[in-house]
Each structure stands twice: as C-alpha cells, then as structure tokens.
Amino acid sequence: MGNMKLNLKIWRQNGPNDKGKMVDYPVKDVSEDMSFLEMLDVLNDDLVRKGDDPIAFDHDCREGICGSCSLFINGEAHGPARGITTCQLHMRRFKDGDTIYVEPWRSAAFPVIKDLATNRGAFDRIQAAGGFVSVNTSGNLVDGNAVPIPKDDADKAFDAATCIGCGACVATCPNGSAMLFTAAKVSQLSLLPQGKPESKRRALAMVEQMDKEGFGNCSNTGACEVECPKGISLEHIARLHRDYLAATVTKE
C-alpha cells in the first residue's frame, strides 16, 4: 500500500433520469504504482464493505485499447496526461493531498447510464451507416498482395484506424461534435484502394447519421486532437470534408 492521501469529488447519478451531484470521497493509502482505475477499485472495495453502493464506471481491457474507459478528470478527457486512456493513467501523475474531480463524458448524444458510465451506442450506429467496405466473406478474393498499397498510404490509414471509439473527442468538443471519430473511419477507408470506390457514399451516410444522433457541428477548435488518447490527427477531418464535398457536388 502507498501513502498518498487524496480528496476525490466524484459524480454520482443513480440513473439516466436522476439529477446527479458531486460527492466527496477522501481516500488514503494510495500507491503511485496504482492505475487511476485501480485507485477507484480500492475505493469501491471500501464502499462495498461499508454497505454502500459502489461507483459505476466502464472499463474492460485496462491497457488502453478497448475504448471502454472514459472519465473527465480535473476537466480533461482521460485526465492530465496526453496520449493515454484513463486506465493507463497512473497515480504517480498526482501529488499527496490533491483534490481530483471525476466526471462522466458530458454530451447530449452520450446519456449517463449510472454515475460515470455513459451510453455511446451512437458511435455504433454511425459505423453501421457506412463505416465498412461492402465486401462479403469469401474464400476466393484476390491475393492480399495483388494490389500494392504505398507504404505512406497504408501507414496513414493505420493511424486513422487506431481510433478506439472511446468518445473523448466528443466529450472534449465545445460543440459535442463526433467529427474526429467519423472522419477517422472515413479517412482510413478512403486512403485504401479497397475502400475508395464507395468513399463518397460512405462520407454522406456517416455524416447524415452523425447529425441524426444529435452530435454538434465541427468548428475546427482542434480540442479533440489534443485530448485524443490515440493522437488521431485533424488532417482526417480535412479528408472527410473533401469526400463529403465531392459527394454533395456529384450527388444525383
């Protein structure tokens, strides 16, 4: 066990229709080797022992790749460090005696389920609208090397494809826009010869769904890029704009 003492202020909300409030939780014996979520585990363990309701939060892989974990920590998505998710944030980033505010993603399109857990189903629906290449499973496709892909394009597509769908971009955006998330998928597929043929259709369909879900508009503040745990670049939004523009101009 460690020896840090912290004053946590955590958002508690019993359900989607509950009003919710910040509640104080002083914690002690926090070790700097703990992850932020392990610190919350220790707090929850204590709450259960006392017969209280533990704090609900989404998490799963705890290695920064599944995109389940979220949390606004001291006003920043995934906390103060850059390029990592909350589950990768370790307590050595904090000092003994710190006060830490912990809140859920706040966005109209991500309603709170309970406490810190939110519903991000809108992302799945955007993906279902067009985030794919229309190819069926087949044992008879062309060889994977039949179409060479310039390394630079493959690398850029990969960078876009590293999006984990956590929603930090939406939570950070003053307009609650899902542009970075949507653009990352559009851009990935648009950069690859396999995804190119339907790039216009894809851009239109995904943007339309995004608007339907109640996400705000993009006004190029760039906050999403800063808070994205995977460093997804704004350049992808530019590529989405190009595909979208081309699609609207040529739409019949």
Place this chain on the structure above:
Amino acid sequence: MSKLDSKIPPGPIDKKWTYHKGHIRIVAPANKRRIDIIVVGTGLAGGAAAASLAEMGYNVKAFCFQDSARRAHSIAAQGGINAAKNYQNDGDSTYRLFYDTVKGGDYRAREANVYRLAEVSANIIDQCVAQGVPFARDYGGLLDNRSFGGVQVSRTFYARGQTGQQLLLGAYSALMRQVGKGTVQMYDRHEMLDVVVVDGKARGIIARNLLTGEIERHGAHAVLLCTGGYGNVFFLSTNAMGSNVTAAWKAHKRGAYFGNPCYTQIHPTCIPVSGTHQSKLTLMSESLRNDGRIWVPAKLEDAKAIRDGKKKGSDIPEADRDYYLERRYPAFGNLVPRDVASRAAKERCDAGFGVNKTGEAVYLDFSAAIERYGKLEANVKKIENPSKEKITELGRAVVSEKYGNLFDMYENIVGENPYDHAMKIYPAVHYTMGGLWVDYNLQTTVPGLFALGEANFSDHGANRLGASALMQGLADGYFVIPYTVGDYLADDIRTGPIDTKRPEFAAAEKEVKDRINHFINNKGTKPVDDFHRALGKVMWDKCGMARNEQGLKQAIQEIRAIREDFWKNVRVPGKADGFNQELEKAGRVADFLELGELMCMDALNRNESCGGHFREEYQEMDGPQKGEAKRDDDNYAYVAAWEWLGEAGKAELHKEPLVFDEVKLTQRSYK
C-alpha cells in the same frame, strides 16, 4: 460410454476439408431466411461468424456484454496473425504451418483441425485486406512479415503492435454493415446466463440486459458460443476485466463436455506484479522477442545487489550476464515457444536470479538491437564513422517505429524508460488452450451448440504458438462455421421459429433469477473480489506454471472451502433490476469457483508434462534434455473431455484418442 465422435473426414490430410465441404449438407438460400442463429460474443470468432452468416442469409442475433461489439477482448491482441503465404520465400507452406502448430502444441491437438486451420490461413489475410485492414507494408507496397516463437520462418502479418485491434475492427465493420441492413440484431450490454436445451438440442439462451437487469429469453435454431477463454480464473491475467467462463460453463452444465481444462498458457513476457492493488497484468508482445534478449545476472551476488537497489542492470558487464534462453536453446534462442520460455524464467527466478524487489522478474533487453539497427541506419544514411550516441539515436528510432506503442505502454505502467533501462518482465496467464470439446464441425456434445475461437479446445493442443489465436478465431468465424453449421441446420428448414414460451425456457429463466436473487438477498460481508483473489492465488500457486500431485489435491480442498465461503458470505450491493457491476462479477466468480476445481482435477489426472501443463514429477532427470517436460504418449495421447455430473467436483472423464498419421511423435526439442 463415449459419445465422442470427432467426425474427422476420410482421405489424406490435405484433402479432408475439401472432401468435407463437398459432402456435407447445405441450406438453400430461400431456407436460410427461415433459420435463426444466436452468436454469443463479438470478438474475432463471433464477429466474423455473425457477419458471415448474416451475409449468407441467416437471421442472426449477436450478443456481447461490452457496451459495443468493437470492445471484445480480441481487440487487445498485439503481435500478429500467422498465415502460410510464403511471401518471404523462406520455405513456408500449409504443411509447415500445420507441422509447427502440432509440434508447438506438444502433440496434443487434433491433426485434421490443425491442417484445416493452416489451409484457410491464407484466405484470412486476403479477406482482411479486402475489408480495409491496414496491415504493415514495405516500401514496395507489399505486406510485411515478422517472426514469432516456435517457428523458423517469417509468417506473421501485423499492424504495428495492434494487430488484434485492426482485425477486430475489420470484423466489426463487417458486422455493423449487417446490423445496418437489419440482418443482424445486435444485443450489446447483454450477458448470456444459460443455454436452453429442448429435446436434446440447443434452442436458445437466457440473457440479462445489463442496463435494466431484465432477464430475456431468446430462441434460435443454433447457438454459437464465441466467448473467449477463462484465464481470469487466476484473478490476475492479461485478459480484460470482464473476460469470463460463464457462457462456456453454463453450456458445460447443460451437457457440453469441457476439453483439456488444465491447458493454460502462461505468457513469458508480461509486466511483473507491482502490488496488492493490481487488477490485471499487461502483456508485452512476443514480437519483442524478435529483437529483445532475455537475461538475468550470472552471479547470485549481482542479482541480490540489483534487488536491493545497489546495482542496475546496465552495471552488469556482458560476461556476467546469463542469456539463459540462448544458452539452453541455441537453435531457437529467444524465440522458443511460450511455455518453454516461461518455465525457463521461473527456473532462474526460483534459483535466486530474479531482478526486481519481489525476485520475480527477468530482463528483456534491447540495447543490442538498438546498436545493430543504429549501425544499419548509419550505413543506409551514408554516415561515416558514426559516434556511439548517433548510433543509439538512429537505433532507437528504428526500435520505436517497430515497437513504439509497447514501449510507451511499459513506461506508463512501470514509470521507467525502457530505451534507457532493460524492461523487466515475468510470465503471466494469457490464454487457455482448453475449452468446450468440439468435433470437426465445431459442434459441442450438445447438438446445435457450437463453440468457436478460444472458447473451444481444438487447435492448439497443450500450448498455443504466438499469432495463432487471431488466426484460429477468424478461421473459425469466416471460413469454417459458415460451412459446417449448414450440415446441422439442414434438418431445421421446416422447424419454424423457436417458441420461447416452452417450459424449458421457463425453467432455465427461473434458475437464473433464483441465483441472482440469492446474491442480492445474501447477508454477506465480503466483496466478490475477495473470493476471486483467493481463488486466483490457489490456482497460480498450485495449478500454474508448475504443478504436482500434492499441491493439486490441496488446491481442490482449498477451492471447495472458498466456494462454500463465497455462497455464505459474499456481499452484492444494489438491486437485481438495474445496472449492477458487482452482481455481474458475482455470477462470473461463482462459475470460476467451479471451473477451478475441474482444472485441478484435469491436471491431476494427466500424469505427464506437455506444453503448458508441467507436472514436476514428470520431467527429464538427466541427459541433454534435463529439466524438460516429459510426455507420456502411451497413456496420455488423448483429449480429456469432462462431463458434468450434476455438481461441482463431480465429472466423468471421456477420452478422445489422438491419432497422428502425419506427424511423428517425438520429444519436442528447440535446442
């Protein structure tokens, strides 16, 4: 006694799958619309299967406990996926991949299944490329490869250190395409809590809506379990927090035999445990062993000084380092299979050479690779007489390009820069080769109930080779089940929708509700994690990297005691009808507490050492193979398939003899 018919097709090994595909029954397109299939789990196996079956015309319902299908734990796989493409012209072939897998599995896998896996492996890469999976490519625009343990060719395809993510997102996009078309109904935040068996056939599931707590009945003509492995029985593992055995275990209790439960893969390169708060362990990809060299100090006093903080790894001169894998296994060196590498690390640490506070860590060192790559880069860049600093700088850039995300991950967790200081690693539970017994069609012993991917036992024998889990998950989902499920469903074209008002559904639902109510109403005092942690310690100490008869017998007694305590004293706060994460955990740990005992029973029964199953009593006592695992092919060349007999700790052993027509059984040697 034996209901075990593996249904291996006739003919030579390289013709079996073709023959089978040509001779099994199929369902006509118009009739597929009349058939419902439930797919539980949306990882590589489940996502691929659900998408493929919907594309073919079946009505699919897909379930996952995560908030989105994209978060299944396949996403965390790092290193790569094997395929016998032979792009590198290094002598790879379907046969070699098959052979390596059977040998790597220590001759405890079914030959026909493994051959089929190798056969379809090349299709997987083509399929993924067509979906827009951005694999790593070279400057010519062609796919790049690297090497993994237990093989001497380069057949592993990868997408930096995030191959699982990219493959899963490919399968997920195919799945979402079908969701958009309405051919797949997606049930996320739903956990399957029972299989419903009607007239001896799997006809549906009972699932809990994790948001509302509602218990739902879902009927279907076939149920596919793609629910992953059970490594979390050890509490600490590289699995995700939610990974569990519940679906497979419920199936087992409804009649599906459990195959080789004791075969656990302990991965050699994970970040060591740092304290009691630890909730999970993080893997450092096997791909790192391409370039990293594993060592401990050769002198006990140096190891002690390091543990006491008086020396650093970099203080130990080259001559005083023991690169024990290179020393013991010169032919494969640092790229021996996982079970061999893990045991070797344990052996050195047990002998007192561990290099962290707990004494349970060895070094994974990149300094030689940084220097080698730096010199190469200097040549490429035509830098004459580069300084040591320049070489290091250039070399680091190359290492960062290859493994950057892994190095960052390490630094985040440990708080130490792995470019400056050698990584400290130790083995951790990673994968389970055991799982539901399935025949060649991937059907369990319950008709209509299938198991795919890590959830079944079939392809990896007693030890899985690196980059083969992704291959198997996608092979099962894209290229095996779409054919084999038809053979079963051909009888169901006139069945009509399954009626979920039947008494079998009601009875299963009642059992599920009774158990949930027990947890909620129990007046216990201890959180679920207390019991899970206690179980994990017993499993790790007595059914982990090394096992023996006495320890396993003790473990069984200890697990029974924990189980009894759990049912009496567990405290689950909150309500049944709502979002309740402690309740979810309680159900999963209850199943682990039964599975753990079966794993020990299986380990106790298997009086030999093979792959990940190392019984201390059965090892070579002398000669060049001293200390290596000693198999007993005369008595144990079989799959142990356990039948549930009504209560935990009571199970009947059925044996599927393993016949090796192609590969000659020899002692596995990597020396």
